[in-house]
Each structure stands twice: as C-alpha cells, then as structure tokens.
Amino acid sequence: MKLTKDELKNIGFFDNYNDEQLKIFIGISSIKEFKVKDILFEQYDELSDVYVLLSGCLSLGISLAKEKRIRLGTLEEGQLFSWSAVFSPYISTAWVMATCPTKVLAIDAKKLNLEFEKNCEFGFKTMSKIAQTISHRLSDTRFQLMNQLTL
C-alpha cells in the first residue's frame, strides 16, 4: 500500500518538500501495520527502514535486560523514528512497541541513502530534518534527566 503526494503533504515530517521530492519518498516506502504489543524493533536490532508514524500509538524505550523494559516516551503522529537505519552501524538505540493498532510509513533506508547521493538538495533537506529529530530527542532526554536529578 502506498501514500499519495497529497497524503504525504499532510504529515508533519514531510512539510516543505516539493512534489518531485515527495515522489522519491513514495517510490521507496510502503505502509506497515502493527497490532497492540507488536515490537517494531528491539534495542540493538539492525535496522533497514526509517519510519514515520502515520496513526496509532507507539512507545519507545530502552532495555536493561530482556525482560526489563523501561518506557522513556511515546511518539506522536508525523514524527520520524528509527533514524539509526540511515547511519552506520545501522543499529537501533531503543525499542519501539505498538500500544494500539498502528500504521507507519516504512522508508527503505538503503534506497534513501542512495537518493541522498544522487540528489544533494533532497539529501541535505532530509538529513537536516533527521538531525533536528535527533537534537530534540537529545534535548528531551537531558530535560528528563534534569527532572530526575532534581526530584
């Protein structure tokens, strides 16, 4: 199942892309669906897709041991996650689990990297958005840490 350009335009992450750039995403992505308690990926899994949450609810966290999951946060619709799929060593830094029926856009990370090499403007724009996502995650984690330290 594929999204159309107009549908992509309504998703937060795809703000500011032109029609040609949206077509690139459509060509290398597909919609995946998950049920409650499905694990999209575990911490330390090798990743092949970058995801954007389309609808539903996802929790994100880290594991201390296989049975001990710590939930750090939830993801919001339109947010990109699984960014580790774009960067070597392509290993996830967290687990992500569906907590209600969920739809995501799965973008093939290898194909995305190839598109970056072919089209520098597209690559720069997308990498800037991914960097912003990582920056926000880092900032939120610091904020969370400060909250814990001042309890």
Added chain:
Amino acid sequence: MLNNKNIYKPIRAKLTNVIDESQLIKTFVLVPEDKFSFKTGQFIELSVDGIGEAPFTPSSSPLVTEKLEVTVMKTGYVTEYMHMLKPGVEMGIRGPYGRGYPVEKFFGKEVLILGGGCGLAPIRSLLYALEDIKDRLVKVILCYGSKTPADCIYKPLFDRLNSTEKFEAHRTVDKADEDWDGSVGVATTLLNKIRINIENSVAVVCGPPIMMKFGAIRLLEMGYKDDQIYLSMEKNMSCGLGKCGHCMMGEFFVCKDGPVFTYDEIKHNPEIWR
C-alpha cells in the same frame, strides 16, 4: 491597582474550601472581606497569621472578584503549614502585584501555552481569561507535563478545554503507570504533535525553571521570535513593591517589573534560569 488601603497590611480573607489536587498540591478557596481584583499573571502575598507569607499567582478567574483560588505546592515552612489549614480560618492577602499577561496583545493570534507541574496554576487563571475573549483569538493550545499521572492537577480542566471551541489541551507524564494510556515524555515532546501558525502566534511558558529553560529553547528552535515568548518568572518575591530586593534578577525586580516577561526582555540575564 492594589486592593489594600495600606500597602503593607493584608486584607482578611476566609478560607472556605481546600481542594486536594495531588499529594503535594492543594487549592485554597478564599473569600476576601472586600471584592478582590487582579489581572491574570499578577501575584499576591498570602499569609498565615503568626507563621508568615509567601507569593502565589491566583489560579482562579480574574473576572471573579468575590472569591479567589490559590493553588499551593508543599515546599517549605509556610506552605507546609498552609496544607494543614481547614476551612473556616482567616488568612491575609496583599496585592495584587506586578505585571501579568498582556492578553490584549493576544487578540487575533494563536496562543500556545506550555506548562509543567504547579505552573498550571497561573495558567488556569490565564485560560479563564482567554476563554472570556475567545471570540478575539484564533485558537489556544495547552501542552502540559507532570511527573506522573497522580501529579497532574486540575484533571477535569483538560476535558473541558477539549470540548471548548478554539481550545485544545494535551497532557504528558514523565513516568507512566499501568493505567496511563496517554503521551509519555517531558512537556516539550508535546510540541511535536501540535500544528500552529508560528508567525501569527504567541507562546506562554510557566513551570519549574528546568522546564522554562528547555521549553523556551524548543520554542526558539520552532521559529518563535524572542518577543513572542512570555515567561512567568518565579524569583522568591517578598515585599511585592520593589523594595526588599529578594527577587532581583539583573536590573529587574521580578515583583514589580514581572513576574511576566518576554524572553526578549530578560534573555541576556545570567540569572534567568536559576
């Protein structure tokens, strides 16, 4: 304008109800001996006879002059004593002091409110004021974070706002329990889910200093200009008149020049987040 004839003498107010908001937070409903007016965002000095006084921003509507609600977190000597008070006792009120939210500057705009913890108290008063002028606003979005679901105060407020035209309210918790099925993460994570026209918007931030800092930084990253961000500062205000110096922040007396400042006004001050 001060409600007290003598600026140092509190007016008397009867405590008529005490509402448990969370384990550490209670709302005190007070009926002053005379009608009491304030602008949303201004603060008062609330006193307990023989114990002391402390500054609070009222959490009730600025449109109501017959009663006043003050939400108090148990953090020190005076507030600990306040938490033991029962309805029927008399308390003292001085004020209101300082500069509140310039709501007239919000006309025709989208208002984003970012709050955390007990910072929802002044925000509730602001929300009442904004509900009164909602015809002149584009929309109002509240993003609020508490440490746990149990620490969230004014729980019915969120449903009420979400069923009010032009208002939407989002909640998150730092740490969820088994029953919580909402967002998890610090308050700033809620900014990922909202859609707002930043150019035609103002942002209000109120909460603990850590949240104010990270909140203001995120708003700047989103594209807000320095003068579009309003911060409600909490700096140990004491006299309320710019005399004692307890609340000095650089060249400002927070009690007199604030407590509401734009980020533009105070961004160069090294004590802003302390």
